[in-house]
Amino acid sequence: MNQSIQTQPPNNVSLLISQSRTNTLGNKTGTWRFVRPKYQEKTAPCSNACPLGIDVAMVEMFASRKNYQNALHTILMENPFPAICGRVCFHPCESACNRQFLDQSVGIHQIERFVGDWGLSNQQSPIQYPELNGAKIGIIGAGPAGLSAAYFARRLGYQCDIFEKTNQPGGLLISGIPSYRLPDRILMNEIQRLNDDGIQIKYNQSISMDKLATFKQDYDALFLCCGDTRSITLKIPGENLAIDGLNLLRQIRSHEMPSIEGTVAVIGGGNTAIDVARSLLRMGANPIIIYRRTRKEMPAHPHEIDAALDEGITLKECLSPIHIQDETNCLCVTLQVMKASEISNEGRQSYIPDGNRREKLQVNHVISAIGAEMDMMWRNDQWDISLSHCRMKQISGLSVFWCGDLTISDKTVTHALASGKQAVIALDVLRKHGNDEIHKTFHQCKVGNGQAISFDIYAQGKRKQRNNNEIVSFEKINAAYFPNIPAVQVNKQSQEAYLNSFEEVISGFDEKQMIGEASRCFNCGICNDCDTCRIFCPEMAIQWDQNNRHILMDYCKGCGICIAECPRDAMNLEVEP
């Protein structure tokens, strides 16, 4: 029992050191300061790359903490369709991600999908809408641009009516994207959310240019979101023997499976050609994609091309069809062999015929999928306002906005959604402050140095406090805080399962994978409450109270350690005023 007494006898060894119990509050080291730190949030490169300017860093932060409600609301602030975009967006965010310079980009796309799906399965409606402001807008077309315009207009208090030519909503989302990329239930559930929020869609309403003036009676503005509805033709003899690719996709989507068997030549190199080829494969046919340049120049998204080739689809490059002939039991396509020209056009390699070299290809069907263009009646080049994603023209005193594929050069769902958002904000500024204020307001609402406009900034949300034009580069990330962690690989169905059906190919992240991936995000430029600044402050000048972090200027000596340590460039050092 006396072990402690034995081993710890009274210690009489001399021990005299300097110590004090006086605190340091009286030592106001703030007088030493000539530079001061400041919490200054900035734009992450992913947000800068996103056509919608989504606050990705914030979404990943919430998602990694399982705060799906806030993650969803952060996306919905800029994008009405997270579950759709989480599937069909070409995710330029990932190509811009700073993490690629450490190991691999964060899988932002799949995280958005997870959050979007969580919203659908938990029936989360967005934010409280404001009271209606009395103004009413009409929207022509229930595709991505039209639905986006309606959504953001409703968020600004406008009453909206959508006029849709067909009998269902979605536009290109439903007619142009196969269900193995975007299942019906996801598409319809996300659109249903807008319906639930009081946005009216009137179906089977075909509107022509000459009827626009009649809208002046009931509407304060009109948004043309009709999309590219006319397929571009091949302009070669025998073209009438080819099947229109966009029409084919529409038929497949509405389960009118046309009977297409055997070898099928799919002409084109864009997403439509890939979608057609992959759909045909699922219907049991043997598609061959024929493109007049090489794979490198194909306008389709590289990951879509990869998926098609992985599924075993043949790609024939440098071949341009010049003639289609009907032969017994088959079609014969005459193909001109193309070669690279020495002249390149705006950085893109041009191709010219390689003399008279030709090939003949015998197939059962030919599908033309070389793209679409707008209906001629919407053509116009006189504008009152011209912005990156929309144009405006006064027609008989009615503000008419051209949106979506009618104005944008990057014909993607995400750009179309951005177009609807931009047009609505432009209208709101126009009505409240007049034409002259639009450019100024857009400059204030810009995310990074691109063209994305933030609805959150426009609505005076928290993002307004940021230095939105400053983009966080990898050099500004304190990489010492981030060990290498490889990206989480997304789950895919087995090829046997998806090649024989139109079931979704990518099955997304489960919750654990999603959290793992979202936790890899640097959260560039935003304060995620990591507390590193407070821990490192040698003067204990950084205080945390009432859920807020602030700097006690009486004690901050301006050493800048907080800024050097901040893992994610959410602080700045400024010279004393």
Place this chain on the structure above:
Amino acid sequence: MKEVLEGSHAVSEAVRLARVKVISAYPITPQTHIVEALSEYCANDSMDARFICVESEHSAMASCIGAASAGVRTFTASSSHGLALMHELLHWAAGARLPIVMAEVNRALGPGWNIWMDQSDSLSQRDTGWIQLYCETGQEVLDTTLQAYRLAERVNLPVMVVLDAFFLSHTYEPVDIPDQTSVDKFLPTYCPRISLDQENPNAIGQMAPPAYYMEMRHSIQMAMQSVLDEFEDIEREFHHIFDRTYGPITPFACDDAEYVFLMAGTSASTCRQAITTLRDRGHKAGVIKLKMFRPFPTRYIRKCLTQTKKVIVLDRNCSFGAGGIFAQELRSAMYASDNHPQIYSFISGLGGRDVTVDHFIEMFDHTEKANHPENESVWIGLNPEQLNCDNVKGKKNE
């Protein structure tokens, strides 16, 4: 349980058994194996300790100072240039009276670049206020490390456990590794006399003006002066539990010896062999292995040398301009005693060069013949061919 252990790992095992809470170190040959093993123990939960990786030895000691101020057992290890880089903080650790324990693997300083055994690195730190304990075998390394914690915590001074590069750090020997229960009995949970307390905040190490500073330095010296008695108690208890004892010095064949060698470290083993040869030839020769260098165990040495005519000191170091450091220390320790022996100073085995039985015989023969010690240390084992080689071709004045 006996195991064949590398000398470095004898330190690691002792640190693990001492239940150290914070280890901070920067790798340097020949020390690295010590902390390499410890980092693995921390990683695989064999130890409940934090291993702090740092960017330099200066920071390693700073981390230990921080952790020790918070009241936990700490450990670091270093060598040569690494120890030299720590120098400022060695003073701080002792001045702050923190019982930090460090393993110091004796290695030469460059240039010429040399990773081998030499005592200059630890002896350069003799005035920092650290207790220095030199070891000869793997077993002694393990035992001394455990004793070091008891001693450091008893007198509130940091302890350096010193072992020879490669001759000891990289040599495998059978070592009896004690069981945890016995170690816990010898080295109970640390009850710090200095410890930061969040409930009762205080600041330590402030400005001490002329009216206060000197007493603090006096206190360090008082603590150093108590070390011999405290170490005696600790060794008694250690012997009781583990049946092994070393003493501040370890004499061999000294009772009737007219000639006594004195040195620290592994060369003592070689010297004992030389003693056997000399005894066979009829010379009354013995050897003192010096374990404790700081504080200098004057009273033990004086007692041991009462019959001695001549002391032969081997220094594997050189204080340039003054000669072998152990010899200087011994001279000043013996000066005040009546009829003190003559002290002969030899320098040998620098930068990892072997010190052989023949070298000891040479030192003995030299000492036996001499009437008086030379004014300067005598160098043994120099290569005459290299001595006459001047390899720097300077410009001649014409």
